[in-house]
Amino acid sequence: MQMELKIVKDAFDHVTKKQKLCSSHCNDTIEQIGLEIEQALVKLQASDAAAWHPDHKSVLAELRTKLKDIAPLGQLEGTQKELNVAMSKYMKQLDKSFNSDISKAYRNVDFDIHTVNQIIAGHLYRQGLFDVGDCFINESGKEEAAAAVKSPFVEMYRILEALKSWNLEPALKWASANSEDLKRNGTDLELKLHQQQYVKILQKLGSREEALKYAKAFLTPFASTHTAVFQKLMACLLWAGKLDSSPYSDLLSPANWEELGEEVVRQMCSLLGQSFESPLSVTVAAGARGLPTLVKMMSVMSGKKQEWQSMKQLLVPVDLDREFQFHTIFVCPVSRDQATEENPPMLMSCGHVLCKQSILKLSKSGTKSFKCPYCPTGVDAGLCKQLYF
Numbered sequence: 344m345q346m347e348l349k350i351v352k353d354a355f356d357h358v359t360k361k362q363k364l365c366s367s368h369c370n371d372t373i374e375q376i377g378l379e380i381e382q383a384l385v386k387l388q389a390s391d392a393a394a395w396h397p398d399h400k401s402v403l404a405e406l407r408t409k410l411k412d413i414a415p416l417g418q419l420e421g422t423q424k425e426l427n428v429a430m431s432k433y434m435k436q437l438d439k440s441f442n443s444d445i446s447k448a449y450r451n452v453d454f455d456i457h458t459v460n461q462i463i464a465g466h467l468y469r470q471g472l473f474d475v476g477d478c479f480i481n482e483s484g485k486e487e488a489a490a491a492v493k494s495p496f497v498e499m500y501r502i503l504e505a506l507k508s509w510n511l512e513p514a515l516k517w518a519s520a521n522s523e524d525l526k527r528n529g530t531d532l533e534l535k536l537h538q539q540q541y542v543k544i545l546q547k548l549g550s551r552e553e554a555l556k557y558a559k560a561f562l563t564p565f566a567s568t569h570t571a572v573f574q575k576l577m578a579c580l581l582w583a584g585k586l587d588s589s590p591y592s593d594l595l596s597p598a599n600w601e602e603l604g605e606e607v608v609r610q611m612c613s614l615l616g617q618s619f620e621s622p623l624s625v626t627v628a629a630g631a632r633g634l635p636t637l638v639k640m641m642s643v644m645s646g647k648k649q650e651w652q653s654m655k656q657l658l659v660p661v662d663l664d665r666e667f668q669f670h671t672i673f674v675c676p677v678s679r680d681q682a683t684e685e686n687p688p689m690l691m692s693c694g695h696v697l698c699k700q701s702i703l704k705l706s707k708s709g710t711k712s713f714k715c716p717y718c719p720t721g722v723d724a725g726l727c728k729q730l731y732f
Contacts, residue, residue, distance in 0.1 A: 351440050354433045361429040365422040372415045379409050447645075448637035451652055461492065466623040468496040469612075499611050506604050511540045514607055524614050532610050534569060535603060537561040541576060542586070542594045551583040625667065633661040671732035677701040677716055689727040693720035702727055 383406040387399060460483045467476035476493065498517070505513045518525060518533045525532055541562060544554045558576065566573040575591065582589035609619045618625075640659055644651060673682040675698035682688045686700045693715045697705075705713040706724035715722050 348440075351436055354436045358426075358429045358433045361422075361426045365426045368422045369419055372413065372418055375413055376410065376415055379406060379413070445634060445638060447641040448634060462623055465492050465617075466621050468493050469499075469617075469621055471496070471500050473497065473500075495611070495615050499608065502607055502611075503604055506600060506607070509543065509600065511536055511543070514603075515540065517607075517611075521614060525610060528610065528613055530606070530610055531565075531569065532606050534562075534565045534572070535606065537565075538572070538576060538594075539599065539603060542579070545579055545583050545586050546595070547584065551580055554583060555580060629663055629667045632663055632667070636661050673698075673730075673732065675701050677705075688730045688732075690730050691715055691720075691722045691727050693718050693722060696730060699729075 383402050386402045460479075464476050464480050464483075467473075467479060473493065473496075480492075502513045502517060505511070515536050518536055522533060537557075541554055541557055544550050544557055547553070558580075562573060562576060579586060579589065579591050579594070582591065586592060587595055612619050636659060637657075640657070641651060644658075673688045673696070674680070675682065675686075675688070677697055678701045680686060680698055680700070682698055686698050688696050689699050689702055690696055691702070695715050695717050697716075702722075702724050703709060705716075706722075709724040712721050712723050714720065
């Protein structure tokens with residue numbers, strides 16, 4: 344696979360090189376033509392423009408000869424032909440290295456169209472594409488569901504737009520209204536918002552009294568649970584109006600606003616019962632990552648389509664990056680099988696864990712006690728308890 348990717352990359356680099364050469368040659372030719380025309384115009388303007396003078400003919404004849412010698416069309420056609428040849432070879436290499444027919448990796452799964460439409464509409468709204476989302480909802484004939492899906496994200500983007508212009512009021516208002524839910528989530532978003540507002544006030548000249556008044560009203564409730572943060576913010580009072588030259592200048596970093604926006608999105612999605620990342624984006628990205636493995640597997644299994652359609656577990660592992668791992672995964676140390684609903688992890692009396700099928704095999708389908716593979720303790724299969732991650 345690595346070799347195939349290297350061949351494709353080399354072909355791509357060759358096309359890029361030819362494209363740059365073609366562009367450079369084209370620009371040089373056009374500049375040369377422009378220069379010759381400008382020189383001819385200077386000669387014509389220098390002659391008697393009131394009447395047709397024989398010098399005009401000689402200047403134009405000289406220009407025609409020079410343009411003929413430059414042969415711009417021939418030069419441009421040559422470099423363009425080289426680019427087209429390189430591009431053609433590149434496309435052939437892509438077809439050779441990658442199978443563009445992914446239909447063989449598709450399983451006949453019955454989807455609930457209404458649910459799929461809701462997922463797509465929700466994705467469009469959470470990306471801020473409200474007009475596109477409205478159009479999709481209207482065409483799918485589910486206008487009545489649009490408001491419920493759309494309104495939370497309208498508020499979210501209103502808050503984010505305000506944060507981009509360093510306006511914290513909408514975010515503070517939302518955080519105050521959802522204070523209890525945010526506390527249950529274990530987030531300090533409300534403190535971060537008040538902290539950023541406090542820092543904004545400190546940036547003004549002569550703002551010490553105003554900042555102290557704000558701290559008493561909104562930061563004091565967090566003093567007991569976030570002592571270090573509170574002490575740091577109080578020390579900033581000594582640098583009112585000149586915080587940028589203080590030891591706490593990091594509080595003015597634009598990155599703080601970006602992180603604040605991400606945290607707002609994370610918490611708003613959490614209170615809506617949704618993930619921070621768009622489920623549709625994650626699904627498509629994970630599918631694209633695993634698709635080459637599935638296509639290759641189906642190429643090997645060609646002629647066994649029925650097995651593929653009824654298969655509950657893949658014959659080969661599909662390796663995804665950690666960014667696609669959202670739940671704890673248990674692999675039985677004996678069978679090396681990944682735990683499933685039918686083969687869950689079981690806690691034995693000794694404290695070690697095996698999958699259910701391994702315990703059944705070791706205990707002769709639960710009829711005999713057995714020794715744990717990792718310690719000499721005797722285990723009664725009937726006393727094993729299922730674990731839930």
